[in-house]
Amino acid sequence: MKLEKQMALLRKIQEMEFVAIELNLYLDTHPCDRDAINDYNCAAEMLRKLKDQYECEFGPLLNFGFGGVSREPWQWIQGPWPWEI
Template sequence: MENMDREELLRKIQEVEFACIDFNLYLDTHPNDEKALRDYNTLANEAMKLRKIYEINYGPLTNFGFSLTQYPFAWLNEPWPWEGK
Protein backbone atom coordinates (compact mmCIF):
# COMPACT_ATOMS: atom_id res chain seq x y z
CA MET A 1 0.00 0.00 0.00
CA GLU A 2 2.95 2.28 0.44
CA ASN A 3 3.43 2.21 -3.36
CA MET A 4 0.07 3.94 -3.98
CA ASP A 5 0.04 7.51 -5.19
CA ARG A 6 -1.75 10.18 -3.19
CA GLU A 7 -5.13 9.79 -4.88
CA GLU A 8 -5.09 5.98 -4.71
CA LEU A 9 -4.18 6.07 -1.03
CA LEU A 10 -6.88 8.61 -0.23
CA ARG A 11 -9.45 6.52 -2.14
CA LYS A 12 -8.40 3.39 -0.20
CA ILE A 13 -8.76 5.30 3.10
CA GLN A 14 -12.25 6.38 2.07
CA GLU A 15 -13.23 2.82 1.16
CA VAL A 16 -11.97 1.34 4.42
CA GLU A 17 -13.54 4.11 6.51
CA PHE A 18 -16.86 3.61 4.71
CA ALA A 19 -16.72 -0.11 5.55
CA CYS A 20 -15.97 0.80 9.19
CA ILE A 21 -19.04 3.04 9.30
CA ASP A 22 -21.14 0.28 7.75
CA PHE A 23 -19.93 -2.25 10.34
CA ASN A 24 -20.48 0.30 13.10
CA LEU A 25 -24.10 0.75 12.06
CA TYR A 26 -24.58 -3.01 11.86
CA LEU A 27 -23.04 -3.50 15.30
CA ASP A 28 -25.44 -0.92 16.73
CA THR A 29 -28.24 -3.41 16.09
CA HIS A 30 -26.22 -6.65 16.40
CA PRO A 31 -23.85 -6.04 19.34
CA ASN A 32 -23.29 -9.74 19.98
CA ASP A 33 -22.02 -10.58 16.48
CA GLU A 34 -18.42 -11.50 17.33
CA LYS A 35 -17.34 -12.01 13.71
CA ALA A 36 -18.64 -8.59 12.72
CA LEU A 37 -16.81 -7.06 15.67
CA ARG A 38 -13.56 -8.82 14.67
CA ASP A 39 -14.04 -7.65 11.07
CA TYR A 40 -14.72 -4.11 12.28
CA ASN A 41 -11.56 -4.10 14.40
CA THR A 42 -9.50 -5.45 11.48
CA LEU A 43 -10.79 -2.66 9.23
CA ALA A 44 -10.32 -0.02 11.94
CA ASN A 45 -6.67 -1.09 12.31
CA GLU A 46 -6.22 -0.97 8.54
CA ALA A 47 -7.75 2.52 8.45
CA MET A 48 -5.33 3.72 11.15
CA LYS A 49 -2.36 2.30 9.23
CA LEU A 50 -3.50 3.85 5.96
CA ARG A 51 -4.05 7.26 7.59
CA LYS A 52 -0.59 7.07 9.15
CA ILE A 53 1.01 6.27 5.77
CA TYR A 54 -0.92 9.14 4.18
CA GLU A 55 0.00 11.63 6.88
CA ILE A 56 3.69 10.71 6.82
CA ASN A 57 3.81 11.27 3.08
CA TYR A 58 1.28 14.04 2.46
CA GLY A 59 0.46 15.75 5.75
CA PRO A 60 -2.48 15.64 8.18
CA LEU A 61 -5.94 14.49 7.12
CA THR A 62 -7.74 16.16 10.03
CA ASN A 63 -7.16 19.05 12.35
CA PHE A 64 -8.01 19.97 15.94
CA GLY A 65 -5.76 17.47 17.68
CA PHE A 66 -6.68 14.31 15.78
CA SER A 67 -3.48 14.21 13.72
CA LEU A 68 0.10 14.91 14.60
CA THR A 69 2.09 17.08 12.24
CA GLN A 70 5.71 17.88 11.55
CA TYR A 71 7.65 21.11 11.50
CA PRO A 72 6.91 23.35 9.75
CA PHE A 73 3.20 23.19 10.44
CA ALA A 74 1.76 21.75 7.23
CA TRP A 75 -2.00 21.98 7.69
CA LEU A 76 -2.23 25.07 5.51
CA ASN A 77 -0.30 23.58 2.60
CA GLU A 78 -2.38 22.86 -0.46
CA PRO A 79 -3.93 20.73 -1.73
CA TRP A 80 -5.99 19.65 1.22
CA PRO A 81 -7.04 15.98 1.25
CA TRP A 82 -10.53 16.66 -0.08
CA GLU A 83 -9.28 18.95 -2.86
CA GLY A 84 -7.26 16.37 -4.80
CA LYS A 85 -4.60 17.73 -7.11
Protein backbone atom coordinates in the same frame (compact mmCIF):
# COMPACT_ATOMS: atom_id res chain seq x y z
CA MET B 1 3.06 10.90 -9.90
CA LYS B 2 3.01 12.05 -6.25
CA LEU B 3 -0.54 13.38 -6.61
CA GLU B 4 -1.66 10.04 -8.11
CA LYS B 5 -0.18 8.16 -5.15
CA GLN B 6 -1.81 10.60 -2.72
CA MET B 7 -5.19 10.21 -4.42
CA ALA B 8 -4.93 6.41 -4.42
CA LEU B 9 -4.10 6.32 -0.71
CA LEU B 10 -6.89 8.75 0.09
CA ARG B 11 -9.31 6.53 -1.87
CA LYS B 12 -8.23 3.50 0.21
CA ILE B 13 -8.86 5.50 3.38
CA GLN B 14 -12.34 6.46 2.16
CA GLU B 15 -13.13 2.85 1.30
CA MET B 16 -11.99 1.59 4.69
CA GLU B 17 -13.96 4.34 6.46
CA PHE B 18 -17.05 3.16 4.58
CA VAL B 19 -16.43 -0.44 5.69
CA ALA B 20 -15.92 0.61 9.32
CA ILE B 21 -19.07 2.77 9.34
CA GLU B 22 -21.21 0.04 7.79
CA LEU B 23 -19.94 -2.54 10.28
CA ASN B 24 -20.55 -0.09 13.11
CA LEU B 25 -24.15 0.37 11.99
CA TYR B 26 -24.64 -3.40 11.67
CA LEU B 27 -23.22 -3.96 15.15
CA ASP B 28 -25.67 -1.43 16.59
CA THR B 29 -28.42 -3.97 15.82
CA HIS B 30 -26.36 -7.18 16.09
CA PRO B 31 -24.05 -6.56 19.06
CA CYS B 32 -23.25 -10.25 19.66
CA ASP B 33 -22.07 -11.09 16.13
CA ARG B 34 -18.49 -12.16 16.80
CA ASP B 35 -17.54 -12.30 13.13
CA ALA B 36 -18.77 -8.74 12.59
CA ILE B 37 -16.91 -7.56 15.68
CA ASN B 38 -13.74 -9.17 14.37
CA ASP B 39 -14.30 -7.62 10.93
CA TYR B 40 -14.88 -4.21 12.53
CA ASN B 41 -11.69 -4.47 14.59
CA CYS B 42 -9.70 -5.46 11.50
CA ALA B 43 -11.19 -2.58 9.50
CA ALA B 44 -10.48 -0.09 12.30
CA GLU B 45 -6.86 -1.26 12.54
CA MET B 46 -6.38 -1.09 8.77
CA LEU B 47 -7.92 2.39 8.74
CA ARG B 48 -5.53 3.54 11.46
CA LYS B 49 -2.55 2.19 9.50
CA LEU B 50 -3.70 3.83 6.26
CA LYS B 51 -4.20 7.18 8.01
CA ASP B 52 -0.77 6.90 9.65
CA GLN B 53 0.79 6.14 6.27
CA TYR B 54 -1.01 9.07 4.63
CA GLU B 55 0.03 11.53 7.33
CA CYS B 56 3.62 10.30 7.24
CA GLU B 57 3.84 10.79 3.47
CA PHE B 58 1.53 13.73 2.78
CA GLY B 59 0.81 15.56 6.05
CA PRO B 60 -2.21 15.74 8.33
CA LEU B 61 -5.68 14.64 7.28
CA LEU B 62 -7.37 16.66 10.02
CA ASN B 63 -6.50 19.72 12.06
CA PHE B 64 -7.21 20.94 15.61
CA GLY B 65 -5.26 18.13 17.25
CA PHE B 66 -7.06 15.30 15.45
CA GLY B 67 -4.31 14.76 12.90
CA GLY B 68 -0.80 13.54 13.27
CA VAL B 69 2.24 15.51 14.28
CA SER B 70 3.21 18.26 11.83
CA ARG B 71 6.69 18.68 10.43
CA GLU B 72 8.17 22.08 9.66
CA PRO B 73 6.87 24.20 8.05
CA TRP B 74 3.33 23.93 9.41
CA GLN B 75 1.86 21.33 7.06
CA TRP B 76 -1.81 22.05 7.45
CA ILE B 77 -1.59 25.14 5.24
CA GLN B 78 0.19 23.29 2.45
CA GLY B 79 -2.17 22.12 -0.25
CA PRO B 80 -3.97 20.50 -1.67
CA TRP B 81 -6.06 19.61 1.36
CA PRO B 82 -7.56 16.11 1.36
CA TRP B 83 -11.02 17.34 0.33
CA GLU B 84 -9.56 19.35 -2.57
CA ILE B 85 -8.17 16.28 -4.32
